[in-house]
Amino acid sequence: MRRAAVIVLAVLAAALPWLLQALGLDFYLSLANRIVVAAIAATSLNLVLGYGGLVSFGHAAFVGLGAYATGILVSEGVTSGWAHLGATLLVAGVAALLIGAISLRTRGVYFIMITLAFAQMLFYLANSIKGYGGDEGLNIRARSVLGAGAFALDLKNPVVCYEAALVVLALVLAALARFVPSRFGRAVLAIRDDDLRAEALGFPTYRLKLVLFVAAGMLGGVAGALGVNQQGYVSPNVLHWTQSGTFMVMVILGGVASVWGGVIGAVVLLLLQEVLGAWTEYWAFWTGWVLLAAVLFARRGLAGLFAAR
Amino acid sequence: MAALLEVRGLVKRFGALVATDEVDLDVQAGEVHALIGPNGAGKTTLVAQLGGQLASDRGTIVFDGAAITRWTAHRRAQRGLVRSFQVTRLFGSASAHANVALAVQAVSGSSLRAWRPVALERALQARAHAVLAEIGLGARADAPVDALSHGERRALEVGMALASRPRLVLLDEPMAGLGHEESTRMEALVASLRATSAVLLIEHDVDAVFRLADRVSVLVGGRVITTGAPDAVRRDPTVIAAYLGEADEL
Amino acid sequence: MLVVEQALNGLQFGLMLFLLAAGLTLVFGVMDMINLAHGSLYMVGAFVAAWIAGRTGSFALGIAGSVLVTGLFGIVLEAGLLRTLYARDHLSQVLATFALILILNDGVKFVFGTDLPLSAPAAFDGPVELLPGLSYPSYRLLILGVGIVLAVLLWLLVQKTRLGALVRAGASNRTMATAMGVDIPKLFTLVFGIGAALCAVAGAFLGPLLAVQVGMGENILILAFVVIVIGGIGSIRGALVGAILVGCVDTLGRTALQHVFRAFLPPQWASAAGPAVASIAVYVFMAVVLAFRPQGLFPARG
Numbered sequence: 001m002r003r004a005a006v007i008v009l010a011v012l013a014a015a016l017p018w019l020l021q022a023l024g025l026d027f028y029l030s031l032a033n034r035i036v037v038a039a040i041a042a043t044s045l046n047l048v049l050g051y052g053g054l055v056s057f058g059h060a061a062f063v064g065l066g067a068y069a070t071g072i073l074v075s076e077g078v079t080s081g082w083a084h085l086g087a088t089l090l091v092a093g094v095a096a097l098l099i100g101a102i103s104l105r106t107r108g109v110y111f112i113m114i115t116l117a118f119a120q121m122l123f124y125l126a127n128s129i130k131g132y133g134g135d136e137g138l139n140i141r142a143r144s145v146l147g148a149g150a151f152a153l154d155l156k157n158p159v160v161c162y163e164a165a166l167v168v169l170a171l172v173l174a175a176l177a178r179f180v181p182s183r184f185g186r187a188v189l190a191i192r193d194d195d196l197r198a199e200a201l202g203f204p205t206y207r208l209k210l211v212l213f214v215a216a217g218m219l220g221g222v223a224g225a226l227g228v229n230q231q232g233y234v235s236p237n238v239l240h241w242t243q244s245g246t247f248m249v250m251v252i253l254g255g256v257a258s259v260w261g262g263v264i265g266a267v268v269l270l271l272l273q274e275v276l277g278a279w280t281e282y283w284a285f286w287t288g289w290v291l292l293a294a295v296l297f298a299r300r301g302l303a304g305l306f307a308a309r
Numbered sequence: 310m311a312a313l314l315e316v317r318g319l320v321k322r323f324g325a326l327v328a329t330d331e332v333d334l335d336v337q338a339g340e341v342h343a344l345i346g347p348n349g350a351g352k353t354t355l356v357a358q359l360g361g362q363l364a365s366d367r368g369t370i371v372f373d374g375a376a377i378t379r380w381t382a383h384r385r386a387q388r389g390l391v392r393s394f395q396v397t398r399l400f401g402s403a404s405a406h407a408n409v410a411l412a413v414q415a416v417s418g419s420s421l422r423a424w425r426p427v428a429l430e431r432a433l434q435a436r437a438h439a440v441l442a443e444i445g446l447g448a449r450a451d452a453p454v455d456a457l458s459h460g461e462r463r464a465l466e467v468g469m470a471l472a473s474r475p476r477l478v479l480l481d482e483p484m485a486g487l488g489h490e491e492s493t494r495m496e497a498l499v500a501s502l503r504a505t506s507a508v509l510l511i512e513h514d515v516d517a518v519f520r521l522a523d524r525v526s527v528l529v530g531g532r533v534i535t536t537g538a539p540d541a542v543r544r545d546p547t548v549i550a551a552y553l554g555e556a557d558e559l
Numbered sequence: 560m561l562v563v564e565q566a567l568n569g570l571q572f573g574l575m576l577f578l579l580a581a582g583l584t585l586v587f588g589v590m591d592m593i594n595l596a597h598g599s600l601y602m603v604g605a606f607v608a609a610w611i612a613g614r615t616g617s618f619a620l621g622i623a624g625s626v627l628v629t630g631l632f633g634i635v636l637e638a639g640l641l642r643t644l645y646a647r648d649h650l651s652q653v654l655a656t657f658a659l660i661l662i663l664n665d666g667v668k669f670v671f672g673t674d675l676p677l678s679a680p681a682a683f684d685g686p687v688e689l690l691p692g693l694s695y696p697s698y699r700l701l702i703l704g705v706g707i708v709l710a711v712l713l714w715l716l717v718q719k720t721r722l723g724a725l726v727r728a729g730a731s732n733r734t735m736a737t738a739m740g741v742d743i744p745k746l747f748t749l750v751f752g753i754g755a756a757l758c759a760v761a762g763a764f765l766g767p768l769l770a771v772q773v774g775m776g777e778n779i780l781i782l783a784f785v786v787i788v789i790g791g792i793g794s795i796r797g798a799l800v801g802a803i804l805v806g807c808v809d810t811l812g813r814t815a816l817q818h819v820f821r822a823f824l825p826p827q828w829a830s831a832a833g834p835a836v837a838s839i840a841v842y843v844f845m846a847v848v849l850a851f852r853p854q855g856l857f858p859a860r861g
Contacts, residue, residue: 055650102846109593109649110849113788117842120781124838181426183414190400190411197398200360202386202415202473211421242777245595245657252654282669288661295655296643 017159029158035270036165037227042250043262044219050256052212053192055112057244058119062092062217064239066224071234074140081144088225089218096217100210126236137235144229155229165226176259313338313507319368328354330531341508343518346528347552352511356481360392361385389476397466399454406450410437412472444468460491477507484514565814571699573806574706578761580786580798582754588793590645590747593652596659598776604629604759605766609677618680625759633755637748664773674772702764717795789848791855812840
């Protein structure tokens with residue numbers, strides 16, 4: 001039954017551009033695209049936050065690094081999508097490796113603070129690179145291009161951009177679904193429950209957490225790369241701690257440690273902002289109340305409300 | 310014959326308090342070596358240093374020929390030195406079977422596999438079932454750990470340490486908080502361990518200790534005041550004065 | 560002389576940071592709650608002060624009024640909402656207080672507008688000559704004075720009064736404090752109210768220097784968190800030392816470091832590297848402190 005629902009959802013999502021066109025609502029494709037990108041970012045955060053139990057307050061930094069890596073390459077004339085992907089994975093991966101290697105030696109609130117601090121450092125760094133926009137941000141004209149010749153997929157086409165993001169999201173969700181019951185997933189959950197006991201049993205907890213952190217960072221970077229393609233623009237604000245906070249809100253709202261948590265959170269939060277934004281200038285105010293209500297009344301996040309148990 | 314575990318001159322201080330004071334200790338392969346002593350003697354602190362949860366200030370620990378003094382806890386577990394905890398630490402969100410399966414997984418290959426469900430690993434799951442049966446929890450395999458009784462949780466706690474077939478298992482007060490019948494079962498379990506592992510047993514139940522142990526070491530104020538066969542220790546006047554003489558212990 | 564001036568600026572900024580950090584460290588140390596909305600209280604304090612000063616023409620009235628209003632607001636907030644979060648996990652607290660930031664940012668915008676002007680009191684408009692050749696803005700001296708007085712008062716409160724003893728007990732061991740019959744709910748409300756009042760003072764005094772605008776809380780909040788992590792969570796003394804250190808590192812980083820860079824690096828590098836390094840100096844400092852003292856400089860928790 002669930003599998004059928006997922007397939008229907010996937011088909012609907014894939015067909016969305018044409019559905020919107022038929023309804024005369026094409027301008028909502030950009031919103032849909034933003035939602036998909038945010039869902040990837042939130043899901044990547046759920047990996048460390050939900051499953052890993054690591055409250056990383058600097059995840060936006062990896063998203064931002066992916067966006068900047070791609071944006072800078074494009075502004076330098078490199079439009080190959082594969083080059084962008086490679087650079088994104090490398091930059092975000094190395095950053096996550098360095099940040100994780102240091103941060104994971106701390107616990108609790110100190111971990112939160114150190115990840116936050118590193119993210120802020122990158123934020124200020126992005127603010128100061130005058131060559132690529134500095135605090136005003138970077139505009140790009142071209143986009144990532146996958147393939148060549150007649151079969152080239154140019155993400156400048158909004159439909160192609162959207163479908164590419166959707167494919168990535170589908171792959172990420174599929175991988176996550178396989179991750180959870182696997183050795184890695186079980187080990188990570190055990191570490192989250194009781195790090196000390198897991199280590200006493202023989203799990204190399206630091207190593208496992210670091211791999212998880214790097215994987216999440218790389219996925220976050222990919223979200224950023226897709227994001228800059230969608231927006232045509234990246235600014236240091238993407239790396240600000242409040243952006244990390246927004247992703248955290250999506251994860252907590254959608255349901256920590258659940259495969260669909262990031263998606264649900266992204267959909268709900270961004271749709272909420274869109275709907276409220278059309279009605280009032282003070283949409284953040286009402287969004288805040290909805291979030292507050294969610295914390296007070298839905299303890300396991302929205303995914304928990306719909307779950308079987 | 311070299312001992313399986315050789316501890317020499319172990320020291321641990323917490324500020325002005327010397328919790329472990331030049332401790333020398335040996336555990337031979339295949340023996341049940343008990344460690345007894347009054348409350349506050351530093352037994353758990355010592356076990357934590359042997360298990361790798363606490364770093365010693367001075368001294369050496371040699372296990373199975375390797376100098377493990379600075380090794381992490383997980384490396385020791387991989388080598389065959391495993392510890393159970395005095396305060397039960399289980400993975401609350403999982404079932405009893407899942408808990409044991411984790412213990413087996415930890416020592417059977419890399420956990421960096423993110424594709425195949427662990428539930429499909431036949432050998433691993435079979436071993437987990439076997440361990441559960443050994444500790445008498447075969448029927449409770451699928452029960453969530455939070456639903457188990459205290460006695461069952463203590464048994465599971467020990468089972469987790471056994472799942473990896475360790476060369477030496479450090480049992481930290483396995484009978485803590487157990488009723489009479491459960492204690493008897495735990496005692497039988499510990500006795501059955503002798504076939505496969507050496508045991509360093511920390512316990513307050515002195516009668517059980519003297520029934521189970523091949524040798525007994527007495528820890529008082531962070532120092533080992535004597536080591537020997539149970540009968541000899543039982544009759545040792547210094548031990549009686551320091552520990553066994555306390556009315557509630559006999 | 561420039562160094563002296565910058566050092567005084569650092570000290571002054573540090574003392575204001577201390578006011579923010581003191582409340583934050585107490586809330587975190589005593590109630591074990593992550594309060595992201597602490598910066599929003601600072602913002603509310605600044606706006607209320609600016610509004611009152613704008614209406615009455617008196618800076619002093621602005622401060623007094625703001626302390627009262629913000630303190631009361633903090634108490635209402637704590638008793639009405641935040642109290643339910645103490646028992647919840649840190650993630651829920653993050654979500655809820657993040658939501659509060661959204662609500663308060665827009666709320667303030669709705670009531671007061673996106674920004675309000677606030678100028679230093681006329682009496683403190685000009686510079687004062689501290690030493691021959693060294694003149695320093697009298698307003699900043701006022702802030703220094705206020706900061707020192709409040710720091711001493713807080714120290715007295717925490718070290719010498721019964722309330723302070725209760726707070727220290729609660730910070731180091733909450734279960735013990737409860738077991739000893741301390742009226743925890745009232746204590747918490749009071750601690751929170753004091754924290755809010757301190758935020759108001761900082762917001763009002765820094766307003767003329769940093770601009771009173773919506774969102775001003777977010778940036779200073781991070782610095783306040785850095786301060787309490789460096790100082791040790793739950794410790795007022797740690798918050799003071801940490802705040803002064805952070806204030807000085809941040810201020811000197813922006814100025815003195817520029818000179819160092821210009822002396823050693825080619826100009827285009829210096830002008831690019833300068834601001835970047837200045838901003839991250841504080842975080843590097845925090846990382847270094849944590850590397851040697853993972854619990855901060857004066858950890859309160861036993």
